[in-house]
Amino acid sequence: MAERLFDRLAAYYDVLHDDVDYPAECALLEAIFSTYLPHPPASIVDLGCGTGNHALLLARRRYEVTGIDASAAMLRVARAKARGRPNPAFVRADMRRFDLGRRFDAAICMDGAFTHLLTDRDLLAHLRTVRRHLNPRGVYVFEFAQALREETVGPGWIHRTGDPEIVWLYELAFDRRRHLLTSQNRFFAFERGRVARTFVNTYSTRVLSVPVLRRLLERAGMRLVRVASTDEGTRLRPLRRDDPLPMAVAQVDA
Numbered sequence: 001m002a003e004r005l006f007d008r009l010a011a012y013y014d015v016l017h018d019d020v021d022y023p024a025e026c027a028l029l030e031a032i033f034s035t036y037l038p039h040p041p042a043s044i045v046d047l048g049c050g051t052g053n054h055a056l057l058l059a060r061r062r063y064e065v066t067g068i069d070a071s072a073a074m075l076r077v078a079r080a081k082a083r084g085r086p087n088p089a090f091v092r093a094d095m096r097r098f099d100l101g102r103r104f105d106a107a108i109c110m111d112g113a114f115t116h117l118l119t120d121r122d123l124l125a126h127l128r129t130v131r132r133h134l135n136p137r138g139v140y141v142f143e144f145a146q147a148l149r150e151e152t153v154g155p156g157w158i159h160r161t162g163d164p165e166i167v168w169l170y171e172l173a174f175d176r177r178r179h180l181l182t183s184q185n186r187f188f189a190f191e192r193g194r195v196a197r198t199f200v201n202t203y204s205t206r207v208l209s210v211p212v213l214r215r216l217l218e219r220a221g222m223r224l225v226r227v228a229s230t231d232e233g234t235r236l237r238p239l240r241r242d243d244p245l246p247m248a249v250a251q252v253d254a
């Protein structure tokens, strides 16, 4: 399960993503809401919210936000950043099956959280759960891993210098039949020159073609209204076939 990876990674997640322009990504989400919703969303649910980077910014922009994540450690970081404020609310739950007993105007799922839904069964369970939590005409905006002509496989690494210094070695393999990219990882974090955390882990992510995504959404009662590439999350562009993480917008009929 992905939550085990993120429980181990939580303390380093934000430093590993310190190059992400979260304000620009939230501005893009607002632009999408204004295109597809008749009025600004009063409420937003952030699925796989992680350390809360989108949820916190959207709450500051006066939306009422609920963040959901399976990883207790990621949510601990998110709650610490919220400093006791009630908005956003953070809930530990599996985004394939949860029941908050209410509906939202919009749902989001950012930075690959969606790619951890590995089977058609998981994807359908998730999409039906999202559908049940959306108001009529509600939108679901999410990034998904697009099936590419050729997937990147083989060894790679991430090296972040500074303090903490992080070395992440990985080996990627692709299972064509199950549409799964599997990464075998060795992770090392050094703080003040000493090893602070190290772990070995294997996790998979699911790649999807647009037609398969469209069919799954229809089976869950939503329509795929847009698939686009984004310039580092800041603007919608025509979909590029070589874009590994495009953005999709799905909508519930009125």
Ligand SMILES: C[S@@+](CC[C@H](N)C(=O)[O-])C[C@H]1O[C@@H](n2cnc3c(N)ncnc32)[C@H](O)[C@@H]1O
Residues within 6 Å of the ligand: 002, 003, 006, 047, 048, 049, 050, 051, 052, 053, 054, 068, 069, 070, 071, 074, 093, 094, 095, 096, 109, 110, 111, 112, 113, 114, 116, 117
């Ligand atoms: C790559 S992080 C993205 C975090 C956040 N959306 C962001 O943009 O920074 C993926 C997150 O999805 C969560 N996740 C993966 N599978 C999940 C599931 N089935 N239910 C809830 N959360 C899940 C992980 O715990 C992790 O926090």
